[in-house]
Amino acid sequence: MSTQADVEVSYDVSNEFFRLWLDKNMNYTCGLFEGTDNLEEAQTKKLNWLHAAAHVSPDKRLLDIGCGWGACIEYMARLKGVRDVTGITLSRAQHAEIERRGIPGVAAQCISYVDFVPEKRFDALVSICMMEHIATPQQVRKGEHIALYRDYFRRCWEWTTPGSWFGLQTILRNRVPRNREHLRDIGWVTYEIFPGGLSLRLEDIVMAVNPYWEIMEIQTRREHYQQTCAEWLRRLRDHEGEVRARWGDKVFVDYDRYLATCVTGFENHYQSLAQYALRRVD
Numbered sequence: 001m002s003t004q005a006d007v008e009v010s011y012d013v014s015n016e017f018f019r020l021w022l023d024k025n026m027n028y029t030c031g032l033f034e035g036t037d038n039l040e041e042a043q044t045k046k047l048n049w050l051h052a053a054a055h056v057s058p059d060k061r062l063l064d065i066g067c068g069w070g071a072c073i074e075y076m077a078r079l080k081g082v083r084d085v086t087g088i089t090l091s092r093a094q095h096a097e098i099e100r101r102g103i104p105g106v107a108a109q110c111i112s113y114v115d116f117v118p119e120k121r122f123d124a125l126v127s128i129c130m131m132e133h134i135a136t137p138q139q140v141r142k143g144e145h146i147a148l149y150r151d152y153f154r155r156c157w158e159w160t161t162p163g164s165w166f167g168l169q170t171i172l173r174n175r176v177p178r179n180r181e182h183l184r185d186i187g188w189v190t191y192e193i194f195p196g197g198l199s200l201r202l203e204d205i206v207m208a209v210n211p212y213w214e215i216m217e218i219q220t221r222r223e224h225y226q227q228t229c230a231e232w233l234r235r236l237r238d239h240e241g242e243v244r245a246r247w248g249d250k251v252f253v254d255y256d257r258y259l260a261t262c263v264t265g266f267e268n269h270y271q272s273l274a275q276y277a278l279r280r281v282d
């Protein structure tokens, strides 16, 4: 699992740095470019898909596991009128940003899901690209990952009320590159940009949800993540001078390489993205 120190390598470069090239609400995951080429709209469409998948309504208690800088919890509270929203993240910088936003009805904690003890059960769950942090590449090589993912789904089951739904999103690793340069770049992103984590295989989810959750729907969104990363890369390059001046050449060069690697990865089917609607098994 990514430790707090690992997570802070990935997300604590600087909130102002990420604000320069993410959408205005700072979603750091794939948008849904259905009928739009606009990143902000695509991110809203993605959140709307998860809102439906998790069967969220204003009176339900909602938990977002791995809530980033708060884009989803803010959307659910402000735009969908959900009155009781909790978000957890392992990044102190992200937690500080959520506190800064002061969103009514939202409580955020800087805590790992393995240490999280909710006071009351939730009626709906959302988790957007957090599961990539659960198993390290070493644990996957040893075959320990399914048990770790199943343990996560068990906790999610225990935190919820009967009849709950879960809107889940994960990056998938589909194919190993045959091209040496692509292989090297993907390995570099894995170990340098997201230490302690690895994207999943679709069959991992299919195996690990049992016996806690039933998969009601799966959508794959490979092209949408390619387009999201291409838009992030375009925005990063638009701010090249400022990034180099404020955070140094290495930050610009590394993030340029990482985002370009992701565009290539989705384009070549090395990676994909999946969204799931899960229903609690009661």
Ligand SMILES: C[S@@+](CC[C@H](N)C(=O)[O-])C[C@H]1O[C@@H](n2cnc3c(N)ncnc32)[C@H](O)[C@@H]1O
Pocket (backbone or CB within 6 Å): 002, 007, 011, 026, 027, 028, 029, 065, 066, 067, 068, 069, 071, 072, 088, 089, 090, 091, 094, 111, 112, 113, 114, 127, 128, 129, 130, 133
């Ligand atoms: C790729 S970011 C996605 C953030 C957010 N869901 C979004 O869509 O923008 C992954 C998130 O998972 C969180 N995370 C990683 N490991 C975690 C853990 N063990 N417990 C809770 N959150 C964790 C990180 O802090 C980060 O907020």
